Amino acid sequence: MRMPDPDADVIARRAAIARALRRIVPGEGVIVDEDALRAYECDGLSAYRQPPLIVVLPSTTEQVSTVLRYCHDNGVKIVPRGAGTSLSGGALPLADAVTLGLGKFNRILDIDIENRCVVAQPGVTNLAITTAVQDQGFYYAPDPSSQIACSIGGNVAENAGGVHCLKYGLTTNNLLGVEMVLMTGEVIRLGGKHLDPGGYDLMGVVTGSEGLLGVITEVTVRILRAPETARAVLMGFPDTDSAAATVADIIARGIIPAGLEMMDKPAIHAAEDFVHADYPLDVEALLICELDGPEAEVTHLIERVEAIARDKGATSLRVSTSDAERALFWAGRKAAFPAVGRISPDYYCMDGTIPRHALPTVLKRTAEMSTRYGLRCANVFHAGDGNLHPLILFDANVPDELERAEAFGAEILKLCVEVGGVLTGEHGVGVEKRDLMGEMFSDIDLQQQQRLKCAFDPGQFLNPGKVFPTLHRCAELGRMHLSGGSMPFPDIPRF
Amino acid sequence: MTQSYRPDTPEQVAELVAWAAAETTPLDLRGHGTRADLGCPTNTSHVLDLSGLSGIIDYAPNELVITARAGTSMATIQAALDDAGQMLAFEPPDWRALLGKPDGPDDPPGTLGGLVASNLSGPRRLAAGAARDHVLGIQGVSGRGEAIKSGGRVVKNVTGFDLSKLMTGSFGTLAALTDLSLKVVPRPEESRTVLIRGIGDQAAMEAMSRGLCSPHEVSGACYLPEDVACRSAVAAVRDPGRSVTALRVEGPEPSVVWRSEALRNELSAWGPTDALHTADSAALWAEVRDARLIADPPEAQIWRLSVPPMNGAAVARALEHNAPSALLSWMADWGGGLLWLSLAPTPHAHAAGVRRAVDHHGGGHATLIRASRDVRAHVAVFHPAPAPLEALSRRVKESFDPAGILSPGRMAEGR
Known part of the structure; x- marks a missing residue:
């Protein structure tokens, strides 16, 4: 790199x-x-x-x-x-x-249940926010799998997601305010306990800006009342196509699950060997669908999901009967990364998002790539929102394998863009996908993003070398290239 | 004399803006003009009319996304969503009556681009997010005359800076929007509204907070003082002649039946409750969404305030106290977090008093929604920002539009 x-x-x-x-x-x-x-x-x-x-x-x-x-x-x-x-x-x-x-910024400053928000310093962990309000029946919805360790300030910088995004949104949809310091040392506040910023939505563009625009020193997030009931359905399918069809049909029938996750056979086996979640092993694809809300609603929707899965050919179907069982369904999915880590010396995790209808195509072509690169691949997805996490298995001690894994990963991401998706759904561009930005954006698009960077940090002191494949000086980006003053559009209707 | 251009394609928009940039000729961007009187008045001789960029490009109900040209009429969007049983979850308001525009069935209803450019959201905003939360991707033309894009057609996307958020709500001062992708969701099967009558404003804030803190998934919470409730077209809201505090639940039928009952129990401490069913519930929330209950008299100046929800009543009281004869009427939406004020017209629109009340009660922002052109030219329409933030906003404007040709002056940043 x-x-x-x-x-x-x-x-x-x-x-x-x-x-x-x-x-x-x-x-x-x-x-x-x-x-x-x-x-x-x-x-x-x-x-x-x-x-x-x-x-x-x-x-x-x-x-x-x-x-x-x-x-x-x-x-x-x-x-x-x-x-x-x-x-x-x-x-x-x-x-x-x-x-x-920002590790020393580790205090929760205000828990305001009546206004349904928490004000925290950026070094507070994601999970600590939920922990601070769960006694009162509340939680913070975005739940990246690193939530025990990752910080809320980092979540804002990366616009972190999690398994609940389809229903509850990403960080950007759950953020009410930030205090941030610009590179000049100026301190600004965006948003607060009220909804919607006045003026330009700078908070919206700061969220997910990967530390390139400023340093976040305080965060206000909205908290939600925990649902009365949550139940999960575990569905096994003889092929990935029928699992994908089930996902499409659940959404088409107007059901927005709290979580809708898919795993392919290698991922199922790795997870089962690791956490013994009692997953069916004779299936090619597994779906976990979680419904939350009032008991009456969950019962009603679970029946509909079961009917859809049966109709699409599910060979195994179980509904959780207790919170412990629901947690067990999730245990395998949540431990998928370390589980894969047990069966391979190294793995490389990708993060593209695709339109849901492209799932069967992308899976098929990923399998072909796996053969071509001679590297195994286990797939876990946030199927509900089309966010893929292919895990490419390799051994860094074998000459060439890291390079092959990276090339394989890059090809998957290019495929995601080709089918109408994007390079990264929740992990960020960073250095990892920096050089692939041209797959999704034109030079003009990237220059406009960098001009925004210049508006915040004209000296380009903040986190250089991340996100953008080519660095341009702000003075160069600011220049206007004008084509002269003739009226070049005789064909535009005028009134 | 005003010269108006009405391009049919994004390429023509780019050509036109590039010419305007080269000539430093400011363009006033507009769609149907239904929100032309929103924001600071502009003073340009050239109009870029984007309503010719019309049509749905791709609507895939199973993907929960719609892509359309920015000039597409909201009537077209609405009809397509209705056919598929879907909706824009942020409940786009129709402010034509409020802003004194014709709003008959054949009058232009506004464009999708205009909706996004003004980031307007209705009562469901408190549960489902604002317009900006539903914009997945934008293509537009910057003030350099360059076609730019941001985002995509998928919900989960962190690739590059989220310029879509920035362009949403920028009133055409950063880019001429050409194509938009928005997230759509299934329309709820059923809607019911629980009413509490005759309680005071502070009690209403508390009752709404209780409902919103309950597990019953309240998707709308408003407070209508007696004189405002009396203007409702819904008899059960209008006729008792008392204040109305209303909380809405939506979803699958069995769930709504159960939750509306549970919510009535939860709120019984504030007095007897009542419930509006499907059609009445929808009618009430449409009136609240479109601010129709506060629109009269037409000469009144209208402010829209966003404040911490529990402070809503206190802000209204501070205004009543500071300017007892000026406050004609008010109402609260978003559980108290959104205040609508109707004030007797004055040249200064009571701006200082309104903003002082906001700043003294936990902060937020106040926008002057309706006032004469002259008043809007002299009073800060948008909430003034501290100097470093204002300077930053100006640099952001320049990064998109260095020549200052896109709707200059429409927002404070454009000046």
Whole structure:
């Protein structure tokens, strides 16, 4: 992975930069020790590693503001970091950049049940928000599988999803407000406990901006009342086509499940061997469909889902009879990644989204690629919203296998775009899919995105080398190329 | 003299905007013009009429997505969704009556692009999200005359910056929208509304909060003071002559029957409850959605405020206290989080008092929805932002439209 050339001048000033940062963040909040820096050398995409220049761990918005202003004035790049669970390398350090960790921002500031929201610092974990309100019967809906560890600030930066997106949306749909610090050190607030921002929806574009626009220092999220009942149906099918047809039919009949997940045979077997969820092993595809809401509604909809599955040829059909059984249905799905990790030295997780109708085509062609690349592939999907997670199995110690796995992954993502989908549904572009952006966007599209980046961070100090395959200077992007002043459209109707 | 252009294709739009950029000739973007009086008044001699970009490009009910040209009439969109038993979950409002536009069956109902450009959402916004939450992808032409796209046709997508969110609600100041993909959802089988009559505004906020904090999935919660309830076309709301607090539940029939009963029990502490069934329920929420109950008298100035829901009554009371004779009527939607105010007209539209009330009660924003052109030219229509945020918004505008030719002045950022 080619990253921007490190600035030798900045590296040479390392000691002076560390001294200046210590004046802003006293004590152990500035890390320069080589061994200690190693803890920050990668995120969840561990194939890429680079120790940062320095790590700084501020604990107040004022410190963040002062650090950013200092780095802005002194030409030092910043890589923001939450819990470091990104699967796309969003928090991959740079040799000439300060990694700004938000781990000390770990407090929940306000639980406001009447207004149905929670105000939290960005380092609070996703799960901790639910934990803080569950006694009162509430929860925070987006639930990425890393929810025990991942931070809410990181969730905003990546626009994190989870298994409940189809019904409850992604982070962006559950976010009410943020406080963020711009690279100049200016602090702005977007949104709050009220709905909809006034003016431009800057909060909307900051969500999922992967640390390129600013550093988030406070988050207000909406919380939901936990549903009275949740029940899951486990459905086995003799082929993936009939499972895909079941998914399509559930949606077509107007049912929006809380979760609708699919696993293929390799994933089913790996998960079953690992967690013993009592999955049927003689099927080619498994669907887990969870319905939540009032008892009367869940009962009513479960019957309809069962009827659809039977009609589409399900060979195995079980409805959870207790929360423990429902949790067991999910245990295998939620442990699919580590389960696959047990049967292969390494795996590479992809994240494209496709229109639901393209599922059979994409599965078929992925299987062909698997043969061609000589690498096994297990598939788990958020089938309800078309978000695929093919897991490519490889062994990094075998020469060539990492490169083959990456090429296989890239081909899957190109296929996703070809069938009308997108490169990434919830993991982000980061460094991982950076060089594939041209598959989805024209140069003009990418330039407009970078111009927006320039509006926030004209010096391009924040997280450079991520998201965009080519870096352009803001001055160059700002230029207008004009074609002259003739009236070139005789065919446009005028009034 | 106003020169108006009505292109038929996105390519023609790009050509026209490129010319305007080269000539630094500002263009006023419009669709059907039903919301032309929303926002700050513009003063351009050239109009870019996007209503010629019309037609549904792809509607796949099973994929829960519709793609259409931005100038497509909402009547066309609505008819297609009705046929498939689906809807736009954010309940797009029709403000023609409110804004003094003709709203008969043959009058233009507004375009999809105009709806997205103004990010307007109705009562279901509190449960289902705003228009911006349902825009999956946008193609448009930036102020550079370049065709740009963002997003796609799938719900789960984090590829690149979410420029679709930014363009939604930008009133045509960032790009001329040409194609839009929106998420659609199945229309609920059944709808019922629980009514509590005769309680005060603060009690209503509490009752709505209780309902919204219950597990009964309330999809609408409004408070109509007595004088507003009396204007309803629904007899059960109008005739008792008392304030009405209304909470809606929607979904599959057995679920709605059960939940509306459960909600009535939950709310019994506030007095006897009543329930509106399908047609009456729909009629009430359409009146609330379109702000029809607050539209008269036509000369009144109308404000729309977004505040923390539990502060709704306090904001209204602060206004009653500060300007007792100015506040003609008010009502609350979104569980108290959305306030509609009708004020006696003055040249300053009571802007300072309205915004002070918002700022003193937990923040939010106040938008002047209806006032004369002259008043809107002198009063900040959109809630003023602190300096760093305003400067950032201006840089964002410049990043899309460096020559400042797209509806300049329509929002504060465009000036």
